[in-house]
Amino acid sequence: MAQYAYERSRTIHRFDSDMISSPLISSLERAVGAANVFGDSSDLLVYEYDGSVDAAVETSKPAAVVLPQTVEQVAEVVRIARTNNLPIVPRGAGTGLSGGSVAQSGGIVVALTRMAQILDVDYDNRIALVEPGVINLELSDWVKPGGYFFAPDPSSQRACTIGGNVAENSGGPHCLKYGVTTNHILGLEVVDPDGKVRWIGGKGEEQAGYDLTGVFVGSEGMLGIVTKALVRLTPKPETISVQLAAFPTVEGASLAVSRVIGAGILPAALEMMDNLTIQAVEPAFHAGYPMDAGAVLLVETDGVTEDVEDTAREIERICFETGATLVRQAITEAERDLLWKGRKMAIAAMGRLAPSYYLHDTVVPRTKLPQTLSQVDEISKDFDLPIANVFHAGDGNLHPLMLFDRMNKTDIEKVVGASKELIEYCVSIGGALSGEHGIGTEKRDYMTLVYTGEDLAAMAGIKQAFDPNGVMNPEKLFPKGYMCGEVRAHYNAALAQKYGIYPL
Amino acid sequence: MSVPTSADLKDVGGIVGFTDIDAPEPELLKACVHCGMCLSSCPTYRITGQEMSSPRGRLWLMSAVSQGRLSIDDPLFQEQMYQCLNCRACEAVCPSGVQYGPLVEAARYQIEQRLDRPAKQRIARKVMLDWTFSDMRKMGAVAKMTSLYQTTGLQKVARKSGVLKLLGLSDMEKMAPATRGKSLKPGTEAWTAAEPVRAASLFNGCIMGTAFGDTNRAACRVMARNGANVDIPECQGCCGALQVHSGMFDTARDMARANIDAFEAEPDRPIVVTAAGCGSTLKEYGHLLKDDPDYADRAHDFAGRVKDFSEYVAAENRSTPGPVRRKITYQDACHLAHAQRITAQPRTLLKSIPDLEFVEMRESSLCCGSAGIYNILRPEMARKLGERKVNHIIETGATEVITANPGCAIQIATLLREAGSDIKVTHIADFMDEAYANGEPGAGI
Ligand SMILES: Cc1cc2nc3c(=O)[nH]c(=O)nc-3n(C[C@H](O)[C@H](O)[C@H](O)COP(=O)(O)OP(=O)(O)OC[C@H]3O[C@@H](n4cnc5c(N)ncnc54)[C@H](O)[C@@H]3O)c2cc1C
Numbered sequence: 049m050a051q052y053a054y055e056r057s058r059t060i061h062r063f064d065s066d067m068i069s070s071p072l073i074s075s076l077e078r079a080v081g082a083a084n085v086f087g088d089s090s091d092l093l094v095y096e097y098d099g100s101v102d103a104a105v106e107t108s109k110p111a112a113v114v115l116p117q118t119v120e121q122v123a124e125v126v127r128i129a130r131t132n133n134l135p136i137v138p139r140g141a142g143t144g145l146s147g148g149s150v151a152q153s154g155g156i157v158v159a160l161t162r163m164a165q166i167l168d169v170d171y172d173n174r175i176a177l178v179e180p181g182v183i184n185l186e187l188s189d190w191v192k193p194g195g196y197f198f199a200p201d202p203s204s205q206r207a208c209t210i211g212g213n214v215a216e217n218s219g220g221p222h223c224l225k226y227g228v229t230t231n232h233i234l235g236l237e238v239v240d241p242d243g244k245v246r247w248i249g250g251k252g253e254e255q256a257g258y259d260l261t262g263v264f265v266g267s268e269g270m271l272g273i274v275t276k277a278l279v280r281l282t283p284k285p286e287t288i289s290v291q292l293a294a295f296p297t298v299e300g301a302s303l304a305v306s307r308v309i310g311a312g313i314l315p316a317a318l319e320m321m322d323n324l325t326i327q328a329v330e331p332a333f334h335a336g337y338p339m340d341a342g343a344v345l346l347v348e349t350d351g352v353t354e355d356v357e358d359t360a361r362e363i364e365r366i367c368f369e370t371g372a373t374l375v376r377q378a379i380t381e382a383e384r385d386l387l388w389k390g391r392k393m394a395i396a397a398m399g400r401l402a403p404s405y406y407l408h409d410t411v412v413p414r415t416k417l418p419q420t421l422s423q424v425d426e427i428s429k430d431f432d433l434p435i436a437n438v439f440h441a442g443d444g445n446l447h448p449l450m451l452f453d454r455m456n457k458t459d460i461e462k463v464v465g466a467s468k469e470l471i472e473y474c475v476s477i478g479g480a481l482s483g484e485h486g487i488g489t490e491k492r493d494y495m496t497l498v499y500t501g502e503d504l505a506a507m508a509g510i511k512q513a514f515d516p517n518g519v520m521n522p523e524k525l526f527p528k529g530y531m532c533g534e535v536r537a538h539y540n541a542a543l544a545q546k547y548g549i550y551p552l
Numbered sequence: 553m554s555v556p557t558s559a560d561l562k563d564v565g566g567i568v569g570f571t572d573i574d575a576p577e578p579e580l581l582k583a584c585v586h587c588g589m590c591l592s593s594c595p596t597y598r599i600t601g602q603e604m605s606s607p608r609g610r611l612w613l614m615s616a617v618s619q620g621r622l623s624i625d626d627p628l629f630q631e632q633m634y635q636c637l638n639c640r641a642c643e644a645v646c647p648s649g650v651q652y653g654p655l656v657e658a659a660r661y662q663i664e665q666r667l668d669r670p671a672k673q674r675i676a677r678k679v680m681l682d683w684t685f686s687d688m689r690k691m692g693a694v695a696k697m698t699s700l701y702q703t704t705g706l707q708k709v710a711r712k713s714g715v716l717k718l719l720g721l722s723d724m725e726k727m728a729p730a731t732r733g734k735s736l737k738p739g740t741e742a743w744t745a746a747e748p749v750r751a752a753s754l755f756n757g758c759i760m761g762t763a764f765g766d767t768n769r770a771a772c773r774v775m776a777r778n779g780a781n782v783d784i785p786e787c788q789g790c791c792g793a794l795q796v797h798s799g800m801f802d803t804a805r806d807m808a809r810a811n812i813d814a815f816e817a818e819p820d821r822p823i824v825v826t827a828a829g830c831g832s833t834l835k836e837y838g839h840l841l842k843d844d845p846d847y848a849d850r851a852h853d854f855a856g857r858v859k860d861f862s863e864y865v866a867a868e869n870r871s872t873p874g875p876v877r878r879k880i881t882y883q884d885a886c887h888l889a890h891a892q893r894i895t896a897q898p899r900t901l902l903k904s905i906p907d908l909e910f911v912e913m914r915e916s917s918l919c920c921g922s923a924g925i926y927n928i929l930r931p932e933m934a935r936k937l938g939e940r941k942v943n944h945i946i947e948t949g950a951t952e953v954i955t956a957n958p959g960c961a962i963q964i965a966t967l968l969r970e971a972g973s974d975i976k977v978t979h980i981a982d983f984m985d986e987a988y989a990n991g992e993p994g995a996g997i
Binding site for chain 1: 582583584585586587588589590591592593601602603604606608609612613616621622626628629645646647648649914
């Protein structure tokens with residue numbers, strides 16, 4: 049058990065700008081050029097947040113921000129951080145919803161936004177090589193004339209970066225059919241916590257040995273910094289149809305979801321929005337959702353024209369059977385975009401209903417959607433807290449949005465109480481904490497609800513193997529205090545529980 | 553050092569770092585949930601890749617000043633409030649409906665109240681804003697001088713001698729409008745329709761009316777062909793957009809009141825505008841004068857009558873254009889696409905022209921760097937954006953680029969010329985006028 053000798057690892061303390069010596073800033077400046085280093089306290093103000101909700105993640109200023117332009121610069125910055133024993137926090141566009149790119153222990157934020165080139169597009173092999181700062185939607189736009197797109201399409205796709213997508217293993221509406229980010233990453237160039245540049249994975253579909261790319265995707269910036277990604281491109285389908293179906297109740301819509309999937313149909317996307325969501329979105333974006341509907345579904349089907357038509361008719365029939373009052377089909381790109389616009393803008397549009405919202409990301413088995421939604425409704429009533437629902441119905445990934453006022457103490461207490469109840473319920477019926485937004489600092493303390501000490505120790509082992517000194521994005525994912533000496537205790541406890549022994 | 557969290561900041565409230573008149577409104581600031589959806593649409597963020605140059609970053613800085621965490625005198629704050637082009641692309645994509653324009657304008661007003669600017673810039677701004685634009689006769693004089701200057705050999709001499717560079721005005725000189733036709737004076741010309749169905753008024757504008765008089769005439773002809781008798785009410789002046797954008801609210805309000813008076817005689821007529829930048833300002837007179845008891849309601853009514861040229865013509869749609877056999881592309885002016893959300897109408901008009909080949913350029917709605925007098929005050933950033941725009945235009949293979957704003961037209965034409973391209977830049981009113989003329993019986997096309 050020597051590899052679990054966590055005693056070696058040091059606790060990471062806060063490293064604020066007043067602890068950063070000017071020689072350190074100078075060496076960073078030498079590494080990446082003065083124009084690419086920020087160390088002034090006013091500059092650092094705008095790097096103290098990400099896209100996370102106010103009450104969920106505390107802001108925290110880094111000690112310095114660097115914006116490297118080459119992989120060599122990234123490596124040099126990591127080496128400087130290591131020499132000075134400073135934590136490193138990778139950052140993309142900062143649209144993350146779990147506080148992943150907020151420097152909770154201070155240290156150096158490495159923002160990849162100046163490494164944003166699409167380096168190579170190879171249509172024959174359906175792959176592209178990109179830098180981490182490339183914006184998700186721009187990659188799709190870039191390869192559109194060639195007839196391709198990058199399938200993972202988080203709602204934040206107009207702003208978030210490929211590096212962030214890799215780190216969070218992001219998903220989106222179309223991941224129901226096409227899979228999440230991990231299914232679209234073939235290989236990565238990474239700078240490890242020692243400052244060494246490494247390639248993992250590659251062009252071949254099947255790699256011998258451990259799937260390190262798979263380990264890296266979704267690792268929340270805690271194993272190293274992605275400096276290039278070899279991504280898969282997906283051919284654009286011949287025909288795309290988007291159907292809008294309106295239902296009087298959420299239950300009716302949920303039933304339609306189960307029946308559609310049950311009928312063996314695999315839509316490209318299957319999304320639900322409840323009435324509260326429609327109230328926020330429709331007046332702002334005029335997508336055409338009926339304001340009085342209890343819920344609407346957006347169902348996208350794609351493929352060969354005849355098949356799409358047949359499937360669309362079948363979906364229409366199921367929707368009417370389950371109580372739909374309206375089913376409308378959009379074929380042209382403009383009509384489809386309008387229907388999607390409302391959905392893509394839905395989460396952030398909650399700002400129109402309340403000063404603050406808290407967004408959950410739990411996943412439940414699809415068949416348990418109806419009962420989960422009634423439970424959400426119960427919780428909303430019990431806590432007297434409005435909760436809007438907009439989610440990836442097709443794969444059971446819920447996004448209950450709790451609406452409140454962050455200036456109001458009782459509201460915050462309600463949110464905390466309701467959140468705990470909601471998460472515990474989802475986990476109790478076999479669900480997961482996060483579908484796509486990551487754990488970060490936001491949900492780290494809920495990890496013990498889902499994972500045993502043994503599970504967590506196994507994850508910690510991976511972290512340890514990549515980053516023995518714990519410098520890469522500390523204070524994320526693992527419950528508070530976990531990565532210091534406690535890990536060993538947890539691990540021992542887990543083994544003790546299982547085998548009744550204490551390894552030494 | 554202990555870092556304040558959002559939790560302990562909420563008690564600060566109010567407008568600690570701003571004075572209370574015309575400060576960025578805390579309620580409007582609070583609407584931003586820092587989701588970051590605005591980042592990719594912001595031209596300065598695209599060029600720099602740094603958070604402080606993004607709308608979200610700038611709003612965070614404004615909040616920090618209003619909470620007392622950052623001084624209004626902080627160089628970063630001032631740099632960022634003016635590095636912003638105020639193109640309002642962020643507003644158009646903001647899911648939470650943050651009113652960025654009024655916020656950044658108020659922040660600039662706050663800065664203007666306390667600051668001294670380097671003399672060179674101050675003079676340029678004074679000349680441009682206080683003197684030229686607020687007095688139409690002087691604007692006319694400047695336009696005449698520019699035209700003279702461009703047509704005589706004087707320009708060459710001045711350019712060669714490097715005098716302009718010395719004064720830091722070389723880019724400003726290059727930007728001086730390439731004039732189109734005699735200037736158009738309000739109250740002196742009018743147009744009648746063959747079969748009039750309504751009357752409409754033209755807002756003449758300063759640059760449009762003087763340097764682009766013929767473009768405004770073209771607009772009036774197109775309106776007449778679409779069934780309107782058109783007049784240009786006397787006593788109207790410049791809209792005050794540049795003043796509003798720079799936070800010089802007092803001058804701007806005077807100018808707004810004068811325009812409201814000028815158009816009040818015929819309260820039922822739509823007010824049609826040929827410059828996107830003017831249109832968005834005129835549509836926001838209600839906000840500008842909301843605290844003026846005499847003018848608040850009248851400003852609101854005035855604003856409700858304002859229509860952009862393409863918005864107006866596309867809605868009237870009473871005449872069919874004739875064919876134009878060319879390949880064109882269209883550039884979205886920020887103050888049309890973002891501030892007024894008008895993107896479909898100009899395309900509808902252009903696509904109604906038979907035989908015309910229309911190609912979209914990449915990033916059509918990303919600012920070209922003109923942004924009022926931004927290209928004069930901040931030539932470096934303006935140039936980066938302008939070159940990016942020009943590359944996208946050339947990439948389309950079009951022979952002509954259509955736009956709806958004089959600032960964009962000048963910026964793009966200048967940089968196209970520099971890039972050695974002979975692609976023509978045409979205002980949509982001129983282009984539609986040509987197409988309608990081709991539709992006349994016996995036009996021979
Ligand atoms: C309105 C809104 C809607 C959203 N919708 C969705 C959605 O539908 N689906 C979804 O999955 N997510 C969604 N998100 C969350 C977020 O956009 C994604 O997690 C996105 O992938 C984050 O990308 P980013 O570039 O902003 O990364 P950041 O927020 O900057 O960082 C996220 C994490 O990635 C790490 N990281 C960033 N770049 C690198 C790199 N080069 N190497 C290593 N680590 C790195 C950071 O350390 C951090 O832990 C949404 C967010 C918002 C605000």
